[in-house]
């Protein structure tokens with residue numbers, strides 16, 4: 198009785214604690230009447246959660262930013278009260294349960310559930326990575342130096358010219374790793390990827406939006422190999438291959454052309470021109486590939502290699518690079534999935550055509566013109582983040598010692614004030630006395646939200662409101678700020694559609710003079726790629742909601758992407774949020790680009806082997822996911838919407854958690870206590886059961902842990918565990934609770950097979966600890982990482998302690 202539902206994209210529910218407006222209200226007087234403070238006696242009562250329609254895919258509305266309430270703090274950082282934020286727009290008002298938790302933990306907000314919009318499916322495929330050693334630092338091109346700065350080592354091979362020459366060489370990890378041969382049980386019970394041949398093949402199809410598909414589910418306790426599992430078994434026994442020692446595409450010497458740090462940064466220092474294959478430690482034996490399924494390979498020495506395909510847009514870009522005639526073309530994925538390029542558009546425009554006489558062609562021309570306008574808007578956008586401009590300016594200055602930088606013939610004239618702030622006539626991050634006096638003492642220096650974010654929130658809110666009112670950021674007319682085009686390049690196409698606009702990919706040539714390593718985003722050795730989310734206000738009545746949404750999403754993501762104090766390591770598993778730019782009423786969030794798309798696309802790819810991942814691949818992803826989530830928790834932020842759609846990949850399998858729009862700040866720098874939440878957040882299949890209990894406060898960290906468990910099961914099963922963790926709404930979940938109560942086991946977990954009995958057992962133990970509907974009994978993310986299962990999990994990223 199599995200759910201045969203193919204995962205469908207879910208947009209999230211709402212938001213927890215709104216950051217921007219709550220801080221704005223707290224520390225800065227707002228012009229906006231929406232920032233009224235309420236005393237606790239005036240706290241509004243949280244409305245009951247709407248009931249979840251049976252059999253319907255209900256999503257939490259992505260109005261996370263609408264749950265705005267102001268908070269007051271005492272000097273000791275203790276949370277005193279949550280004051281409901283009252284928006285001018287009644288539809289954007291969220292009420293907050295403001296009862297103080299007995300032990301000093303106070304709830305923060307209550308979300309609403311609403312039906313989500315369907316998500317666009319990006320065209321995503323899979324690509325390649327490689328295994329290697331433990332402490333030896335090997336990382337992919339863009340991350341070559343992350344191993345130093347972020348405390349990680351990406352075990353990797355092939356891919357770009359920046360990779361190791363001996364890309365297929367398996368390096369010996371420092372941790373005890375037994376041969377994978379020994380791990381595998383080939384007697385027919387070893388690698389069952391948990392599916393059950395006694396069941397009809399569960400072809401994963403995108404379910405009807407509101408169907409649960411439970412009627413097609415049959416239950417069996419006698420697992421046997423699914424088609425994919427059979428394939429895995431076959432591949433283990435016969436489809437072995439040999440990893441080659443030398444990959445001609447990955448010459449070490451070639452990396453010297455790109456000013457990227459050498460791949461191997463530990464051990465002997467060597468000139469960039471020296472081939473690493475000359476080094477003794479990399480003169481490794483050939484390693485036999487014993488599993489090769491869906492571009493995921495496992496080698497006899499225990500290492501594995503992810504081989505995730507890059508999005509077509511990148512492959513296309515690489516092809517265009519070889520063809521100079523269309524090298525500057527930009528592409529767009531049309532409604533039919535076809536990629537349209539700017540070159541094609543221009544050709545249409547320049548050529549004479551009879552069709553131009555007809556209305557339809559006018560329409561097309563208008564569309565082309567508006568696309569050009571859109572691109573102009575993007576390319577001329579200016580950063581709202583002074584430090585971002587400052588950093589580019591500094592780098593440009595290094596190139597031009599006169600203090601005037603010149604890119605594409607344009608001059609910049611910045612001045613620094615004594616404190617190093619950029620002085621160009623704009624509002625700076627100077628704190629007002631009001632703010633200085635109202636900031637309480639920092640008691641939690643690790644928190645992602647601290648005074649820096651507070652200042653940014655205030656500045657951004659102000660600028661966003663200005664922009665939305667049509668007022669351009671005031672700058673000295675003589676000053677030419679570095680614009681989008683110079684920093685992030687041109688749009689080469691569109692990869693997705695979000696609630697407020699499209700997500701584009703932009704690319705510009707890699708410039709060794711100004712691009713510091715570690716690179717913040719993906720590079721193919723010649724170009725740097727950025728993902729740019731356009732945020733455009735669609736409804737003038739929702740200005741406040743829009744502003745808060747941008748601010749919260751950006752602030753949390755940006756804060757998690759940078760180190761807060763010396764020695765602080767940024768997690769490699771958090772998507773880097775780089776910049777926020779503005780052009781009139783449109784905002785552009787610049788992110789690290791993940792060329793292999795999201796986990797959802799990976800799980801719904803077309804594969805003859807089915808949709809589930811190999812357990813060793815899933816384990817690696819799970820470990821990375823947990824490390825990313827732990828990092829967030831360590832910094833006072835819970836994600837609250839973990840799901841395959843919010844997990845992105847680089848070709849080598851490096852996982853990135855993204856979309857902090859529903860994240861909740863459970864602890865700021867000024868707070869000693871963890872704030873609990875109330876109300877469901879996230880997407881139903883991944884939401885923990887306690888979130889549905891009306892009026893109950895829950896620890897947002899533990900719901901993240903539950904979601905990780907569901908994500909893991911989705912990876913190894915290829916379909917949902919259940920549709921919703923509500924007994925009354927979901928028969929699968931009901932049977933889970935029933936079985937656990939009666940028999941202390943759940944047949945799905947009992948049937949899941951790993952590559953050997955040891956891992957099967959260890960993983961099962963952990964799954965039972967995750968899926969505790971009583972959160973007090975649930976394992977924490979920290980403990981999960983310490984479990985024997987995770988300790989035995991071979992991961993592509995080596996995390997330094």
Ligand SMILES: Nc1ncnc2c1ncn2[C@@H]1O[C@H](COP(=O)(O)OP(=O)(O)OP(=O)(O)O)[C@@H](O)[C@H]1O
Nearest residue numbers: 319692693694695696697700728788789790791795
């Ligand atoms: N940094 C990125 N790298 C690669 N792909 C991305 C990146 N960011 C988003 N995408 C892809 O773009 C699509 C849309 O992203 P977006 O974050 O807007 O989705 P969303 O969460 O549905 O939107 P919203 O946050 O507005 O609800 C997704 O399919 C996602 O896979």
